[in-house]
Amino acid sequence: LGVPELPEVETIVRDIRPALTGRCFTSARLSHDDVLRGVTRRGLLTGLRGARVVNVTRRAKHAVIRLDRGTRLVVQPGMTGSLVVHRKPLTRDESAYAVLRLPLDRGGELVYRDVRRLGTLLLLDERGWRKYDDALGPEPLAAEFTPHVLAEAFRGTRQYVKKALMDQRVVVGVGNIYANEALFAARIDPSRPANVLTVGEVETLHAEVRRILQAAIASNGTTFRDYRTGTGEPGNFQLELMVYDREGEPCRNCGTPLAGTHAIDARITVFCWRCQT
DNA sequence: ACGAGGTCCTGCGAGC
């Protein structure tokens, strides 16, 4: 577990960028085809072999590796994916569950490892990328993501606010962990319909989403089991979580045992029924 | 429009 969301992918991208930019993939090996979306094994491997990395960026929860051929390798780590540049030969543990291995010129190797393989790999041309990018909502840390933008997205839906917050068309990068945390910080009941929130509540939620994502980036993300930074280290934000993985434990605000439910989208929701209304 | 449920995938922990 570890669930790479925005802070985790941001950390990965920052870590691997210096080691990858300008480098060439001397070869490419893929262990399983089931992680591919919209590209065949042959298409992926020939598209990567010999390609040079122009830059490495993050969009939503995805690492985007732009190649000199005008294509982009898009990595969605899913639940258990990690993306690490190894400078030394891989250990037995590191090579177990390695899905994509891309040795670099001048040494080292980019490795996508994914135990459960719920992550996906895409290789998109310019047009494919534009279409993919357009389908995603605003970046939560960008200036164009204002409280007004969030309010407009919430206005049109009676979905549970937690589900709406995790909808990648509303705002990208927020998954289960940070949705739970942001709603606790904003003192909002996750099961309220999105369109009944007051202007003030949306403003608070907007601010808390940004604050928590920034804090998680500063702590290199949240590691429970599988998530690793781009250098293979665990993150530290699990130490700062207020509700996630704390069902039954006392609320850090009022001491009431935290409640847990699967009623929203079949994912664990942890909240304080006293603080969140 | 929205909730519910299934699918993918495998390690792990609980229960018998």
Added chain:
DNA sequence: TGCTCGCAGGACCTCG
């Protein structure tokens, strides 16, 4: 001890 079973869940899908 050794087995089975249910759970974790992001993205995507279908059904009512």
